[in-house]
Amino acid sequence: MARIVTVAAAQLGPIQKAENRASVVARMIRLMEEAKTKGANFIVYPEMALTTFFPRFYEEDRAKMDHWFEAAMPGPDTQPLFDKAKALGMAMSFGYAELTPDGHHFNTSILVDKTGAIIGKYRKTHLPGHVEFDPERTHQHLEKRYFEPGDTGFPVWRFLDGLVGMAICNDRRWPETYRVMGLQGVEMVVLGFNTPSVNSQRGAEGIEDRLFHHRLSCQAGAYQNATWVVAVAKAGSEDGNHLMGGTLIVDPNGKIVGELPHEEDGVLVHPCDLDETVFGKETIFDFKRHRRIEHYKLITERVGVGEPLGR
Amino acid sequence: MARIVTVAAAQLGPIQKAENRASVVARMIRLMEEAKTKGANFIVYPEMALTTFFPRFYEEDRAKMDHWFEAAMPGPDTQPLFDKAKALGMAMSFGYAELTPDGHHFNTSILVDKTGAIIGKYRKTHLPGHVEFDPERTHQHLEKRYFEPGDTGFPVWRFLDGLVGMAICNDRRWPETYRVMGLQGVEMVVLGFNTPSVNSQRGAEGIEDRLFHHRLSCQAGAYQNATWVVAVAKAGSEDGNHLMGGTLIVDPNGKIVGELPHEEDGVLVHPCDLDETVFGKETIFDFKRHRRIEHYKLITERVGVGEPLGR
Numbered sequence: 364m365a366r367i368v369t370v371a372a373a374q375l376g377p378i379q380k381a382e383n384r385a386s387v388v389a390r391m392i393r394l395m396e397e398a399k400t401k402g403a404n405f406i407v408y409p410e411m412a413l414t415t416f417f418p419r420f421y422e423e424d425r426a427k428m429d430h431w432f433e434a435a436m437p438g439p440d441t442q443p444l445f446d447k448a449k450a451l452g453m454a455m456s457f458g459y460a461e462l463t464p465d466g467h468h469f470n471t472s473i474l475v476d477k478t479g480a481i482i483g484k485y486r487k488t489h490l491p492g493h494v495e496f497d498p499e500r501t502h503q504h505l506e507k508r509y510f511e512p513g514d515t516g517f518p519v520w521r522f523l524d525g526l527v528g529m530a531i532c533n534d535r536r537w538p539e540t541y542r543v544m545g546l547q548g549v550e551m552v553v554l555g556f557n558t559p560s561v562n563s564q565r566g567a568e569g570i571e572d573r574l575f576h577h578r579l580s581c582q583a584g585a586y587q588n589a590t591w592v593v594a595v596a597k598a599g600s601e602d603g604n605h606l607m608g609g610t611l612i613v614d615p616n617g618k619i620v621g622e623l624p625h626e627e628d629g630v631l632v633h634p635c636d637l638d639e640t641v642f643g644k645e646t647i648f649d650f651k652r653h654r655r656i657e658h659y660k661l662i663t664e665r666v667g668v669g670e671p672l673g674r
Numbered sequence: 675m676a677r678i679v680t681v682a683a684a685q686l687g688p689i690q691k692a693e694n695r696a697s698v699v700a701r702m703i704r705l706m707e708e709a710k711t712k713g714a715n716f717i718v719y720p721e722m723a724l725t726t727f728f729p730r731f732y733e734e735d736r737a738k739m740d741h742w743f744e745a746a747m748p749g750p751d752t753q754p755l756f757d758k759a760k761a762l763g764m765a766m767s768f769g770y771a772e773l774t775p776d777g778h779h780f781n782t783s784i785l786v787d788k789t790g791a792i793i794g795k796y797r798k799t800h801l802p803g804h805v806e807f808d809p810e811r812t813h814q815h816l817e818k819r820y821f822e823p824g825d826t827g828f829p830v831w832r833f834l835d836g837l838v839g840m841a842i843c844n845d846r847r848w849p850e851t852y853r854v855m856g857l858q859g860v861e862m863v864v865l866g867f868n869t870p871s872v873n874s875q876r877g878a879e880g881i882e883d884r885l886f887h888h889r890l891s892c893q894a895g896a897y898q899n900a901t902w903v904v905a906v907a908k909a910g911s912e913d914g915n916h917l918m919g920g921t922l923i924v925d926p927n928g929k930i931v932g933e934l935p936h937e938e939d940g941v942l943v944h945p946c947d948l949d950e951t952v953f954g955k956e957t958i959f960d961f962k963r964h965r966r967i968e969h970y971k972l973i974t975e976r977v978g979v980g981e982p983l984g985r
Contacts, residue, residue, distance in 0.1 A: 491958065513966075516969040519984050528984070536959075543973060548982060564953075564957055579893055579894055580898070582894075646876075649978075650979055651978025653801075654848075656975070658824075659973060662967070662970060667857075667961045667965070669857060669859075671830035671837055673831030674831075
């Protein structure tokens with residue numbers, strides 16, 4: 364019997380700085396209803412789905428940014444989303460800025476089952492950007508200022524008759540992200556992102572290049588680990604800062620099976636057969652037959668670039 | 675001052691089983707002369723450049739296959755290639771089946787400087803295929819029968835004013851290959867391949883899919899490590915067994931800057947500016963700022979797939 368997960372990649376159009384959580388949650392609920400109508404049983408929303416992409420704003424006093432963070436999940440504003448998911452029997456994943464009871468800040472995603480229970484949490488590992496205001500950039504990208512690197516690693520959960528893992532935005536550019544999950548047998552990686560349309564340090568790198576790198580990274584991760592990848596954008600112009608969009612679903616062969624062509628709220632629904640992962644996992648990417656970990660040591664020994672080993 | 679390596683990706687058309695080394699070396703020399711005319715200072719030939727792709731032939735007695743291997747490099751048949759390279763001041767890399775003095779068999783590539791001295795040797799890590807005759811396959815792929823996995827790891831050498839590493843064929847599908855070299859600062863990865871046009875275990879996967887996976891793997895490896903990748907095919911029909919071709923050069927941004935459109939002997943020449951690797955290495959793939967090796971441990975702890983870690 365095929366193991367089908369009908370996933371809805373639920374792109375959010377821009378969220379302006381002034382828009383409140385209740386308004387965003389209402390938009391997310393409308394997308395969930397649309398996803399349900401289209402037969403989905405699992406909906407995936409972007410990174411930082413509840414707010415604008417606030418790391419573009421510099422604030423000297425970090426504590427003044429805490430209003431962008433969620434101290435409880437669900438909280439008063441997000442409870443209606445959980446209620447709706449439970450009512451529809453819809454599993455979900457979304458990202459938000461997390462403030463822990465002991466004062467830590469993470470860029471977080473959760474996995475919620477169809478009863479509304481949070482069964483998995485992932486905290487973003489690869490924070491891009493910088494800590495201090497950078498006058499050289501066309502726009503700021505202060506994730507390293509407002510977040511700590513995640514402390515969860517890349518777990519994979521038994522979820523919806525399969526094995527599901529999470530990543531967030533810049534994580535998708537790092538092959539280690541997919542491989543750590545691949546070594547747990549992952550069959551579907553879900554990830555959200557907020558990617559500016561222009562490289563803040565190289566203006567010539569515009570939206571087509573940015574979309575190219577995004578697709579390349581998701582497709583390679585899918586193929587090289589024989590997994591579905593569901594990548595969901597926050598898109599469009601947030602207070603004049605343009606995010607590129609490019610919500611897409613990649614099959615375990617590395618092929619894009621669907622991509623949203625717009626920058627608005629919208630769902631891309633696809634029935635993903637988890638058994639399509641089997642061929643790759645049993646042949647060319649049968650890790651136990653082909654991997655040679657004795658030659659991979661630098662990957663976990665070195666953080667940065669070191670001396671070349673050839674002599 | 676720009677650090678330009680003008681590389682010639684020297685594709686070989688098919689080598690029939692009956693063709694001898696001297697004849698192949700003469701073809702390689704013609705390509706080297708063409709490369710020189712086009713301004714190249716470094717020529718890269720395919721995997722197993724001297725012979726047909728013999729792992730397609732099953733032989734119960736392995737020793738009977740030793741005639742495909744080189745016991746000396748250079749040897750009598752290959753000395754003219756080294757002589758020509760020295761005469762032209764051309765650095766080179768090519769692959770061959772290596773038989774060591776103590777009886778080991780490797781799928782090997784070498785890096786030869788412009789004086790004809792071998793300064794680097796790489797032995798293929800990721801051997802595809804199988805050990806025993808497999809009646810289920812449309813064609814045999816017996817690399818695991820005739821070769822041992824390489825014992826060199828993935829060194830990077832100071833070469834031609836830059837940092838150069840090697841890989842062979844199936845290695846290019848494994849992100850670990852590029853990352854181990856990336857952690858040594860690699861600026862150009864050269865690799866040769868012999869890739870059948872059809873998947874021997876899934877006939878529906880034909881040449882377009884095979885070229886897609888090839889390009890995807892080379893482009894992702896280049897982008898994610900900010901390195902040039904030079905991938906060189908043996909192409910066309912060897913005694914009725916078709917190899918896909920697809921010789922290409924990828925820039926450190928992941929873009930294909932040139933690809934040979936045919937399956938014959940031919941060179942693709944491109945001036946590769948090694949300084950184009952700097953932007954990626956200093957920004958989004960500045961490993962020392964962004965990598966989190968504490969979360970990569972499974973990559974070197976597990977060979978194959980193990981239990982999922984989510985709970």
